[in-house]
Each structure stands twice: as structure tokens, then as C-alpha cells.
Amino acid sequence: xxxxxxxxxxxxxxxVFVLWAAATITFFALRLVPGDPAEAILGGPGSQAGPExxxxxxxxxxxxxxxxxxxxxxxxxxxxxxxxxxxxxxxPVATAIGEQFGATLTLALCSxxxxxxxxxxxxxxxxxxGRVAWAIGSGLxxxxxxxxxFWLATVLILFFSLTLGILPPVSVPGPLGIVLPALTxxxxxxxxxxxxxxESLLTxxxxxFVTTARARGxxxxxxxxxxxxxxxxxxxxxxSGWAFGSLISGAVVVESVFARQGLGRSLLSAVQLRxxxxxxxxxxxxxxxYTVMTLVTDLADRAIxxxxxxxxx
Amino acid sequence: MSxxxxxxxxxxPAGPAEPVLSVRDLVVAFPxxxxxxxxxxxxxxxxxxxxxxxxxxxxxxxxxxECVAIVGESGSGKSVTARSIVGLAGEGxxxxxxxxxxxxxxVLSLSGRRLRRLRGGTVxxxxxxxxxxxxxxRPVGREIGDTLALHTDLDAAARRTRTIELLERVGLxxxxxxxxxxxxxxxxxxxxxxxxxxxxxxxxxxxxxxxPTTALDQPVQAGVLRLLGQLRDDGTGVLLxxxxxxxxxxxxxxxxxxxxxxxxxxxxxxxVFERPRHPxxxxxxxxxxxxxxxGTPLSAPLAEAPPEAAVPASAGPASAGPASADVLIEAAGLxxxxxxxxxxIVAADDVSFSLRAGRTLGLVGESGSGKSTTARxxxxxxxxxxxxxxxxxxxxxxxxxxxxxxxxxxxxxxFQDALSSFDPRWTVGAVLADALTRxxxxxxxxxxxxxxxxxxxxxxxxxxxxRRPLHxxxxxxxxVSVARALAAxxxxxxxxxxxxxLDVSVxxxxxxxxxxxxxERNLAYLLITHDLGVALHMSDDIAVMQQGxxxxxxxxxxxxxxxxxxxxxxxxxASPVTAQAGQD
Numbered sequence: 001x002x003x004x005x006x007x008x009x010x011x012x013x014x015x016v017f018v019l020w021a022a023a024t025i026t027f028f029a030l031r032l033v034p035g036d037p038a039e040a041i042l043g044g045p046g047s048q049a050g051p052e053x054x055x056x057x058x059x060x061x062x063x064x065x066x067x068x069x070x071x072x073x074x075x076x077x078x079x080x081x082x083x084x085x086x087x088x089x090x091x092p093v094a095t096a097i098g099e100q101f102g103a104t105l106t107l108a109l110c111s112x113x114x115x116x117x118x119x120x121x122x123x124x125x126x127x128x129x130g131r132v133a134w135a136i137g138s139g140l141x142x143x144x145x146x147x148x149x150f151w152l153a154t155v156l157i158l159f160f161s162l163t164l165g166i167l168p169p170v171s172v173p174g175p176l177g178i179v180l181p182a183l184t185x186x187x188x189x190x191x192x193x194x195x196x197x198x199e200s201l202l203t204x205x206x207x208x209f210v211t212t213a214r215a216r217g218x219x220x221x222x223x224x225x226x227x228x229x230x231x232x233x234x235x236x237x238x239x240s241g242w243a244f245g246s247l248i249s250g251a252v253v254v255e256s257v258f259a260r261q262g263l264g265r266s267l268l269s270a271v272q273l274r275x276x277x278x279x280x281x282x283x284x285x286x287x288x289x290y291t292v293m294t295l296v297t298d299l300a301d302r303a304i305x306x307x308x309x310x311x312x313x
Numbered sequence: 314m315s316x317x318x319x320x321x322x323x324x325x326p327a328g329p330a331e332p333v334l335s336v337r338d339l340v341v342a343f344p345x346x347x348x349x350x351x352x353x354x355x356x357x358x359x360x361x362x363x364x365x366x367x368x369x370x371x372x373x374x375x376x377x378x379e380c381v382a383i384v385g386e387s388g389s390g391k392s393v394t395a396r397s398i399v400g401l402a403g404e405g406x407x408x409x410x411x412x413x414x415x416x417x418x419x420v421l422s423l424s425g426r427r428l429r430r431l432r433g434g435t436v437x438x439x440x441x442x443x444x445x446x447x448x449x450x451r452p453v454g455r456e457i458g459d460t461l462a463l464h465t466d467l468d469a470a471a472r473r474t475r476t477i478e479l480l481e482r483v484g485l486x487x488x489x490x491x492x493x494x495x496x497x498x499x500x501x502x503x504x505x506x507x508x509x510x511x512x513x514x515x516x517x518x519x520x521x522x523x524x525p526t527t528a529l530d531q532p533v534q535a536g537v538l539r540l541l542g543q544l545r546d547d548g549t550g551v552l553l554x555x556x557x558x559x560x561x562x563x564x565x566x567x568x569x570x571x572x573x574x575x576x577x578x579x580x581x582x583x584x585v586f587e588r589p590r591h592p593x594x595x596x597x598x599x600x601x602x603x604x605x606x607x608g609t610p611l612s613a614p615l616a617e618a619p620p621e622a623a624v625p626a627s628a629g630p631a632s633a634g635p636a637s638a639d640v641l642i643e644a645a646g647l648x649x650x651x652x653x654x655x656x657x658i659v660a661a662d663d664v665s666f667s668l669r670a671g672r673t674l675g676l677v678g679e680s681g682s683g684k685s686t687t688a689r690x691x692x693x694x695x696x697x698x699x700x701x702x703x704x705x706x707x708x709x710x711x712x713x714x715x716x717x718x719x720x721x722x723x724x725x726x727x728f729q730d731a732l733s734s735f736d737p738r739w740t741v742g743a744v745l746a747d748a749l750t751r752x753x754x755x756x757x758x759x760x761x762x763x764x765x766x767x768x769x770x771x772x773x774x775x776x777x778x779x780r781r782p783l784h785x786x787x788x789x790x791x792x793v794s795v796a797r798a799l800a801a802x803x804x805x806x807x808x809x810x811x812x813x814x815l816d817v818s819v820x821x822x823x824x825x826x827x828x829x830x831x832x833e834r835n836l837a838y839l840l841i842t843h844d845l846g847v848a849l850h851m852s853d854d855i856a857v858m859q860q861g862x863x864x865x866x867x868x869x870x871x872x873x874x875x876x877x878x879x880x881x882x883x884x885x886x887a888s889p890v891t892a893q894a895g896q897d
Contacts, residue, residue, distance in 0.1 A: 208446040215437075
């Protein structure tokens with residue numbers, strides 16, 4: 001289908017544009033922060049580095065060049081996949097990110113999946129359960145969507161780790177360690193997704209095609225799985241691309257609270273240490289992950305709702 | 314409202330066969346408050362809560378190989394009656410009956426799995442408008458396959474084969490291709506056939522068709538009705554629900570007329586149409602515009618038809634005097650082609666006609682034939698590729714909008730969906746004030762008298778001015794849009810399917826209103842409709858459109874007498890109105 005290929009090409013172009021924009025904005029934003037980057041490389045203002053040492057660092061990292069030259073050199077490196085050297089970790093940024101990325105990706109995907117399960121269950125229950133369930137459902141969603149991560153994490157730790165003692169308060173290797181961090185991020189997201197799903201689920205359940213399905217003898221369970229869930233999923237799938245981005249930023253807080261390794265925590269320490277190359281690298285990788293995820297949700301949306309762009313007029 | 318049926322006397326089952334469906338004293342009531350959805354709770358609470366009886370003591374039978382039609386307007390309870398048969402009356406409905414049996418099974422005592430086996434297996438329900446009655450996200454073949462999976466032992470491969478067979482049986486060409494397409498990719502007639510295929514896939518003994526032809530063009534409608542006739546001839550019992558008397562004319566063995574939840578008349582189509590006994594039936598039959606001469610009021614019962622109060626008896630047929638025949642609009646060679654995803658759609662091609670004061674030109678044709686595009690071109694809402702329109706002898710189209718605007722009040726328009734043509738947050742008074750002042754801001758209340766006048770002209774109470782369109786009935790809304798069109802005192806009205814969304818008795822009132830206004834104000838009408846009955850009743854001249862071209866035109870009285878163009882012949886034969894008129 002030529003229409004599909006053109007659409008994909010356009011979207012790929014969009015991904016490149018977003019990455020370039022992210023790279024440019026981070027580059028200049030970090031240059032605008034007051035303070036001498038060379039000094040930061042040598043350990044911050046407290047290090048009392050000599051002028052020779054500073055000069056050497058500036059030459060080494062190209063900081064003595066005009067800004068435009070620095071920018072173009074930086075873009076040229078990025079184009080070849082070289083994210084530079086992290087001066088706080090003393091290793092290539094690509095390597096540092098590679099070590100952390102898996103953990104954050106796992107956490108984000110687990111949270112997303114968990115949020116979907118929670119949202120579907122809550123929406124299905126509150127739509128079918130009458131007026132009281134509807135009120136409870138929408139109330140729960142509102143509260144869940146409004147709860148901040150750091151507070152929720154604390155509450156969950158208090159309850160599951162200290163009171164019940166069934167889950168570890170800090171992240172340990174293995175599947176048990178991911179439960180609380182994933183739950184912390186999944187609950188607010190489930191609130192958002194649930195709100196959207198409940199409305200569209202109700203609309204779908206009142207559609208004439210559901211009457212047709214009932215009239216041919218389908219059970220309510222099959223109608224939910226075969227018809228209404230799919231209609232309800234359309235807006236929630238669209239929202240999931242945005243949700244993934246918010247999960248990565250949520251990881252900054254959650255990984256710190258649970259002392260879990262990952263990109264979020266690396267980003268936090270890189271910012272504190274003014275490790276410009278590492279910050280830039282992480283921002284770029286997150287931007288890439290975000291745009292790829294948006295592309296995936298768009299593809300999923302077209303698979304679920306094939307009417308998409310085929311509509312004439 | 315109960316009882317008339319006893320006086321009517323029953324004609325008795327027509328066929329000798331055992332009834333597939335037997336309904337006695339069916340009562341369906343809904344709680345007056347909006348239901349909570351909890352059926353059990355509703356049931357426990359009944360008696361303590363006020364109820365609304367939507368169906369009130371309905372009795373009838375359908376035998377194998379028989380077609381029984383229930384005719385009624387919206388709110389008559391006909392659809393609820395149909396749905397009660399498969400236990401789908403609606404949320405919170407309380408259904409009782411002395412007898413409600415399908416093929417010997419007592420529907421009211423069935424529950425769960427056995428009720429689901431009845432649905433689709435013993436009774437096939439075919440709903441209105443397949444675009445929404447089939448899941449828009451799934452291929453139609455899958456829906457048919459689902460019915461097969463539920464009610465047959467066929468394996469996946471056999472189901473696929475059977476699906477194709479069913480689609481071929483309902484007369485869908487390229488069945489294999491169509492099975493893989495979604496409702497949105499099929500035409501209206503094609504998807505209605507697919508819906509019927511899904512309804513009969515479980516080889517039901519009774520088919521309940523709820524408005525199966527509404528929203529279909531007449532030739533397509535005729536095809537769907539033939540298909541239902543075939544099912545009946547094959548021994549299936551058919552219960553046909555329709556608001557349109559003319560639809561059931563050719564197919565039903567017996568007709569039940571319902572209003573306010575009660576069957577007020579029952580008999581063969583001939584009995585009901587030619588000798589209606591109940592006043593409501595008389596009103597309903599009188600409201601059918603088909604075959605009624607121009608100028609006959611439709612909204613008064615046949616027997617005691619008084620001339621409508623507002624019409625001066627001396628007015629005579631509008632087409633009479635030559636004095637009223639001056640040309641107001643002259644369209645010449647209008648053309649418009651749309652380019653949609655690489656395809657060319659010719660919506661108008663060399664369309665020429667003229668509109669005269671006091672006369673109506675009826676523009677008929679199936680959907681997609683370019684009728685509405687022609688209206689939009691005439692209103693200057695769409696730019697033509699070629700052609701001109703002159704208004705009162707001066708150029709109108711093509712012209713820059715700024716130069717057209719001062720003369721816009723001369724041309725008014727009424728559209729099919731009145732509700733969506735209003736701003737829902739505006740009151741009727743605000744809508745009319747806006748039209749009266751042409752959008753200028755004026756002191757509130759400065760045009761109050763004019764608004765009351767306008768509402769009075771279209772037969773509405775002045776108090777309607779404070780209400781919002783959402784809270785008006787369909788007929789009231791359409792009257793308000795007529796009032797809005799009249800506000801600027803136009804000479805020409807473009808009426809694009811003005812009564813298509815209305816019940817037949819309301820349609821009659823609106824048509825009578827339009828007819829009266831035309832006489833009083835010597836208006837020129839362009840009446841766009843897919844309903845030949847409406848067109849013939851309202852028009853002096855008729856133009857038939859097909860694929861953007863006017864393929865025939867002439868006086869309404871004679872155009873269908875001896876049509877030369879094959880499409881006009883098809884149109885005539887498909888419409889129960891003209892097909893019958895041709896035989897007279």
C-alpha cells in the first residue's frame with residue numbers, strides 16, 4: 001500500500017526532526033546554565049583547580065572553540081552515534097546508558113502493562129456495575145490520577161514493606177523488586193487511562209452493534225472481549241504514547257525513592273554533577289524511546305481501528 | 314390507553330401452519346426514572362416506583378412462511394415489542410405476557426444460555442442501519458462467522474465457506490471480497506444485505522426485521538424487501554417493523570398498526586390501506602404523500618378532511634396562474650468534480666434548471682447522485698468547476714462572496730438534520746434573532762415581536778422562543794428551521810431532504826406548512842428528496858439525477874408515465890408509490 005509507506009516515511013522524518021530538536025535544545029540549555037563547565041568537570045567549584053588544569057580540560061573537551069563550532073562538532077558526533085565521554089563516570093556515555101537503559105525500559109513497560117490491566121478492570125467493573133460502581137470508579141480514577149509519585153511510593157512502602165512485610169522496601173534484583181516501583185507509576189497512569197476508557201466503553205456498550213451481537217446470542221463476556229474493549233481501547237492506545245514519556249520522567253523520582261538503578265537516577269546524578277555529555281545522551285535516548293513508542297502506538301491504533309485514513313472526503 | 318384491540322376483532326392467523334411466534338397481552342414497562350441498569354434491583358423495587366407502559370397489551374401471531382408487519386411512528390412501542398421477543402427490551406424493562414412463545418419455547422422463562430441459544434438460533438434480529446448495527450471495526454464476514462460459531466457445529470474452514478454462501482444468498486456480488494470488508498467500506502444496500510446474512514446465518518425459524526430499509530434508497534430498499542419476501546417464501550416467519558406504510562404494502566400478509574403501545578388496527582394491507590377503520594390509521598394513511606394531488610392537505614384525516622384553516626380556499630393549485638411563473642433562479646451548466654484519494658467523483662455535470670415563483674422543482678435521485686451538491690452550488694457554499702447561476706436576472710454564481718452577500722437574504726435553505734444546523738447552546742429566540750438581524754448585534758428584545766410573528770407563521774407557540782433546539786421534537790425543530798429560513802424574507806427556498814428524518818404524520822404537517830407558505834408568499838422551491846412520494850406530492854416539475862447528471866425532467870404529473878431513461882424506469886418500478894400508480 002503506497003499510502004502506508006508514505007505515512008511511515010513521513011513519520012520517520014518526524015522522528016529525526018524530534019531527535020535533532022531535542023539535541024539542540026539540550027545543548028544550548030546546558031550552556032546557558034551559569035558556571036564554568038570545565039570547573040565542573042574537575043569536580044565543581046570546591047575542587048580549586050588551577051588555571052592550567054582548567055585550560056587543559058577546555059582544550060580536551062573543545063570548550064575553547066566558538067559555540068557554533070562546538071555545536072556542529074557535537075551534531076557531527078551524534079550523527080555517527082558517538083554520544084561522547086562521560087566525565088563523571090569516566091566512560092563512554094553510550095556504554096553508561098546501555099548499562100542503565102534496560103532497567104528503566106523494563107520498569108516503564110511493566111508499569112504501562114500494569115496500568116492497562118488496572119484501567120481495563122476498573123472501567124469494565126464500573127460500567128457494568130450500575131450507578132454506585134460508576135461513582136466509585138470515577139472517584140478512584142480521579143484520586144489515582146492526582147496522586148504524586150513520591151507520596152504514593154512512601155505509602156506503598158509503609159503498607160507492603162513495613163506493615164505487611166511481603167515486599168522489599170528497596171529494589172532488589174529479581175521480579176519481586178520491581179513490584180512496588182511499577183505499582184507506584186502504574187496507579188496514577190491507570191487513573192488517566194481508566195477515565196478515558198470508561199467513557200468510550202460506555203459509548204460502545206450503548207451502540208447498536210452491541211444489540212446486534214446480543215441478538216445473535218453472544219454472551220456479555222464475549223461482547224466485552226470481541227467488541228466493546230476494542231472500541232474503548234482506541235483513545236487509551238493513543239494516550240499510551242504520551243504515557244510512556246511520562247513514565248520515563250516518573251522514573252527519575254521512583255528510581256531514587258526505591259534506590260533502583262536506571263536512567264532516571266543516572267539523569268538525576270548527571271544533572272547534579274553537571275555532566276553535560278551524559279545529560280545530553282540520556283535526553284536523546286529518552287526522546288528516541290518516546291518517539292519510537294509514539295510510532296508504535298500509532299501503528300497499534302491503525303491496527304485496532306482500520307478505518308483510520310481510509311475515510312474519504 | 315388500552316382496549317381498542319378487543320373491539321377490532323382479530324382476523325385470525327392467515328396461514329394454516331403452526332405459529333412460530335405467539336404473543337398474547339404483552340406488556341413492557343420502564344421505570345419512569347432513568348434505570349440504574351441493575352435489573353434485579355429494578356424488579357424488587359417495582360410497584361413502589363412509577364412506571365411507563367411502552368407496550369400495553371399487544372397480541373399477535375406469526376406463522377411459518379408468513380410476514381406480519383407492525384407499523385407505527387416513533388414512540389409507538391413497535392421496536393420494543395420486537396426486541397421483547399428475544400429478551401432485549403432494554404435495561405430496566407419489565408416484560409409480562411400471558412403468552413410469549415417462539416417455536417414452542419416460553420421466552421420469559423428462559424434465562425442465560427438457553428436464551429442466548431434462542432437469539433440468533435431460533436430468532437434472527439435484523440436491525441436498522443447496518444453502518445452502526447454491525448461492528449464498524451470488524452469485517453462483515455467475521456460477524457456472520459460469529460453467528461455460525463454460536464449456533465452450528467461447523468469448523469473454521471466450513472464457517473468461511475458458509476459465510477460466502479450466505480453472502481451470495483442475500484445477493485451480494487463478489488461475496489469473497491465483501492466478507493473481508495468492514496461496514497464502512499460497503500454501500501448502504503450491501504451492508505444491509507450483510508446484516509441480513511448475519512441474521513439468517515443460524516437458520517432461524519423467525520426473522521425479526523426492525524426498520525430494515527430505513528435510510529436506504531428506494532431501488533435498494535426494494536431489493537432488501539424482495540430478499541425478506543424470499544425468506545418468507547422459504548418458510549421462515551417474518552416480523553417486519555416499519556414506520557413506513559408503503560414499505561410493508563407489497564410484502565406483508567397482515568399489518569398491525571401500533572400507537573402509544575397499543576395495536577389499534579389489524580388486517581391485510583388492502584384492508585388497512587383502503588378501508589382504515591381506526592381514526593389513527595386514517596390519519597396515518599392520509600399522511601402518506603404518495604398519490605395525493607398537489608395542494609391536498611396531508612395532516613387531516615381522510616374522511617373528514619377540512620381545508621387547512623390558514624389556506625384560503627380560493628387559492629387553488631399553485632401551478633395555476635401564469636402570473637406566478639416568473640423565473641427567479643436560472644442555473645446553467647453547473648459542474649463539480651471531487652477528487653478523493655485518486656478517484657474522481659462527478660457530483661454535478663452540466664446541471665441546468667430554473668426555479669419559478671410559486672412553483673416547486675423536485676430533485677430526486679439516489680444518495681450520491683449529486684442532489685445535495687447541486688443545492689450547495691446554488692447556495693454558493695461550493696464553488697462550481699463550470700456553469701453559472703443567475704438570481705432575478707443578475708449574476709449570482711460565480712461571484713466573489715462579498716458581492717453575493719448583500720443578496721443572500723433572497724435565498725433561504727432548510728436542511729434535513731435540523732438539530733445539527735442549530736448552535737445547541739442558543740435558544741430558538743437567539744437563532745431567529747440572529748437570522749432576522751443577519752448576525753448584527755442588537756439590543757436583546759428588539760426583535761421580539763418579529764420572532765413571535767415568525768413562530769406563529771410556522772405554527773409554533775411564541776413560548777418556544779425561550780427553549781433550546783435539543784428540547785424540541787423533530788417536527789418542532791424543522792418548523793424552527795423553516796422559520797429561520799423565512800426570517801430574511803427570501804424569494805427562493807432550497808429544501809434539502811426537509812422531511813426525511815420525520816415520522817410520517819409529522820412529515821405531513823411540515824409538508825402542509827411548506828405548501829401553505831409557498832401559496833402565501835409566492836416562494837420558489839427547490840425540493841431535494843429521495844422519496845418519490847414526497848416529490849410527486851409537492852412538485853410541479855421533477856428532475857431526476859443520476860451520477861451528477863439530470864437524466865430526465867418534466868412535469869410531475871407525467872414524468873413517470875412513460876419514462877425513456879432506464880434509470881427513471883428503475884426508480885419508478887422500485888418505488889411502491891409510482892409502481893402502483895403505473896398500474897392504475
